[in-house]
Structures are given as structure tokens and as C-alpha cells.
């Protein structure tokens with residue numbers, strides 16, 4: 001059950017190897033292997049003090065974009081455990097499976113659709129097991145949903161599933177939302193939450209895990225308007241990654257699904273892909289789901305789920321455009337994209353002086369501002385402590401008085417803190433401080449009273465350097 005210990009040195013054009021990102025995440029309290037004291041549990045990870053802030057900031061940024069900025073999008077938080085009929089109606093019981101093959105000799109299990117890629121990676125031409133050359137079984141379908149029992153008696157009637165997508169919580173509440181909030185089509189319902197899939201291939205850190213989080217929005221439209229809405233959301237979602245999360249545009253692209261790639265519910269689908277150190281892969285799926293889900297839930301619950309249009313009194317089952325982003329996968333993208341090892345000079349022994357920087361957008365950085373007294377003595381620590389206390393209410397802050405100031409700046413660069421405020425002897429004379437910028441390492445002098453407004457101003461106008 002241990003974590004995959006194989007070296008993963010694949011790196012992107014800025015040298016972000018997955019191994020470096022995994023080790024930085026661990027050493028700086030972003031992400032730890034789950035249940036590590038017992039040797040870890042593969043494909044599960046825990047978010048540490050800084051990781052949970054980063055994840056929450058990304059979630060808040062998404063919520064603000066989708067729910068706060070759109071007057072016709074409402075929020076929801078449905079239960080993870082749902083009535084088991086949900087998953088019959090949604091098609092997941094019959095269709096949500098991967099084709100699996102086992103090696104008869106070493107017992108390693110593979111997804112048949114990934115064998116070609118694994119063989120290519122290893123430079124193997126024949127059709128035997130890529131691990132040991134043994135004979136492989138025929139492919140069989142393996143359902144990805146986790147099951148558990150509800151109630152004290154283990155009988156088939158109490159079998160339930162852990163949801164494999166958050167979307168169904170929105171579909172089964174469609175009528176509740178319409179009846180209680182007086183929204184008119186087109187409108188959307190947004191939700192963030194955990195989803196679970198018994199994934200067979202789980203490598204590359206938090207990219208594909210058995211327990212993960214999604215940020216999904218179902219946009220309900222009148223049949224016939226779905227293609228226009230699909231194009232609208234396709235553009236909006238790409239813009240969000242670039243403008244709000246600060247992801248490099250050249251590392252993002254669309255991938256249109258061919259007929260063999262489409263999920264069982266989708267008429268048309270496009271992925272937003274990111275260029276990870278291990279290649280181009282999905283970050284978000286945008287799907288035109290027709291009336292598939294609402295119609296099927298109507299059939300399975302015995303009462304059609306439809307919508308009465310007050311404009312023309314027509315009654316119809318709405319069509320759905322879905323935007324489905326991975327929250328935990330977005331954390332990975334943000335980390336990979338922000339990671340930079342920059343040579344900024346030479347050490348005394350002639351070796352390159354390299355600083356590690358996470359160029360997080362200030363809106364999502366786990367710590368927004370560090371307050372540092374140049375030295376602890378002569379009252380500087382007290383002044384810095386007071387500044388930090390005053391900033392706490394509005395910003396995530398960090399106070400540190402230990403060690404040389406240069407080393408403290410480097411520690412802040414490593415966790416992606418965009419701004420450092422330094423208190424020195426001049427502060428005592430004129431109540432001014434140094435404001436240091438992470439990306440450029442530029443330093444300016446500003447009055448203590450001007451710090452909050454200046455931080456807000458710099459965050460609003462942030463443009464990544466490097």
C-alpha cells in the first residue's frame with residue numbers, strides 16, 4: 001500500500017520536476033502522504049497548514065467567479081452519500097467502469113486503454129505484461145465506484161455508493177432549487193465537494209487520486225440554446241485559469257473529445273488541458289449533457305422533472321452544460337505552474353546561487369504578507385509584531401524574527417509569499433517600512449499606515465514576473 005517511490009524526474013520547460021514539487025510540498029507543509037506513519041496509503045494525500053490555505057483560496061476564487069459574479073448561479077452543498085437509485089439513473093452503475101487486465105504471473109493490474117502508453121514509455125513492443133513479460137488476462141470491466149454499507153446490517157438493501165462526481169447532487173435537487181429560489185432559465189447551480197473513484201492508475205502525486213475534490217457547475221438552458229451556452233462556458237472557464245489563477249496561457253489548451261472518448265452522458269465535450277511535467281492532461285471537463293440526467297432521474301423516481309417557462313408557458317426538460325473542474329487537480333496545476341528555480345548569482349564556492357520561488361497569484365498565496373523585524377532587539381520586534389497584528393484581520397500573515405533577513409526572504413519565496421514587510425531602524429525615526437516584492441525582489445519604502453491599501457493595490461494589478 002506504500003506510496004510510489006519510483007523517481008519521477010519528468011520536468012516542464014522551467015525545470016519543475018515532480019520529485020522536487022513533491023518534496024517541497026512535504027517539507028513546507030503543503031501536502032503530506034496520507035497516514036504516513038503507517039507507510040502511507042497509495043493515492044491519498046493530506047493537505048498541511050499551507051496546503052489547506054492554498055486549496056481554500058482556489059475554492060474561494062472559483063466560488064467568487066461562479067456564484068458571486070453571476071446573479072443567475074446559485075450554490076448548493078449536497079450529501080456525499082445519496083440514494084443508490086441515483087447511480088442507476090445516472091448510468092454510473094452500468095457504465096462507469098474501466099477495462100482492466102491482470103498479469104497472470106506478477107498479478108500487476110493495468111487499465112487496458114493505458115497499456116499502449118505504458119509500453120511506449122518503457123520501449124516495449126509486444127503485448128505481454130510491461131512489468132514482467134507474463135501473459136495478460138482478457139480485459140474485463142471494473143466499476144470505479146466505492147461501495148459501503150449504511151446501517152448496522154450487512155444486506156444488499158443497505159448498499160450505498162460514495163459519489164464519483166458531485167454533479168448528481170445538483171440534478172436530484174433541481175426541482176427544490178427551482179421551487180425555492182424563483183430562478184429563471186438559463187440558470188446554474190454550483191457545488192464544491194469530495195468525490196471518490198477506485199482508480200487503478202494513481203501516479204503523479206495528487207493528479208489522479210481515489211479521494212479528490214471537484215468544483216462543478218450545471219447550467220440549465222432551454223433545449224436549442226445548449227451550443228451557444230457551451231461556447232460561452234468554454235471561453236469563460238479558460239479565462240478563469242489565466243486571469244484569476246494566473247496560470248501561464250501557453251501551458252493551457254483545449255482538447256475536443258472524439259466519439260470514442262465521450263462519457264456516457266455527453267453529446268459534446270471539451271477538456272481544458274494543462275502541460276504537466278508528465279505531458280498534456282486534463283484539468284477540467286466541459287460537457288453538453290443534454291437532458292440525459294434530468295430525464296433519467298424523472299424515469300427512475302416516477303415523476304418527470306421538468307420546467308415551466310413563465311415567458312411562454314411551455315414545459316420542457318432543460319438541457320445542461322456542465323463545467324467540471326478538479327479542485328485538488330487545480331492545486332497541482334497551480335503548484336507546478338508557480339514553481340521556479342532561479343539562478344541569481346554565485347555562492348562563495350563558485351556554485352550557482354539558486355532561489356526556489358513559488359510565483360502564486362497574491363489572491364491564492366497561502367501567506368499574503370510576512371512581517372519581519374530586521375533584528376529582534378531595540379524594540380523592532382515589538383513594532384513588527386504590532387504591524388502583523390493589525391494586518392491579520394484582512395490578510396493571511398506570517399511573523400518571523402529568526403535568522404538573517406536574506407534567509408528569511410528565501411523561506412518566504414519558497415512558500416510563495418508575494419510581499420514581505422521589513423521593520424528596521426529607520427522605522428523608528430519616520431514610521432516607514434521596506435516592502436519587498438517576491439517576483440522581482442525589488443524593495444521600496446512605504447509608510448506603515450499605507451501598508452493595507454498598497455497590498456490591495458499590488459494584488460489587483462499583479463502581473464507575474466518570471
Ligand code: GAP
Pocket residue numbers: 164165166167197199206207208209210211212213214216282283284285322324325326327328329330
Ligand atoms: N461530472 C463530470 C465529471 O466528473 P470528469 O471529467 O470525470 O467529469 C471532472 O471529472 C474533473 O474532475 C477532471 O477534469 C479532474 O480535474 C477531476 N478528477 C476526475 N477524476 C479525478 C481523480 N481521480 N483525481 C483527481 N481529480 C479528478
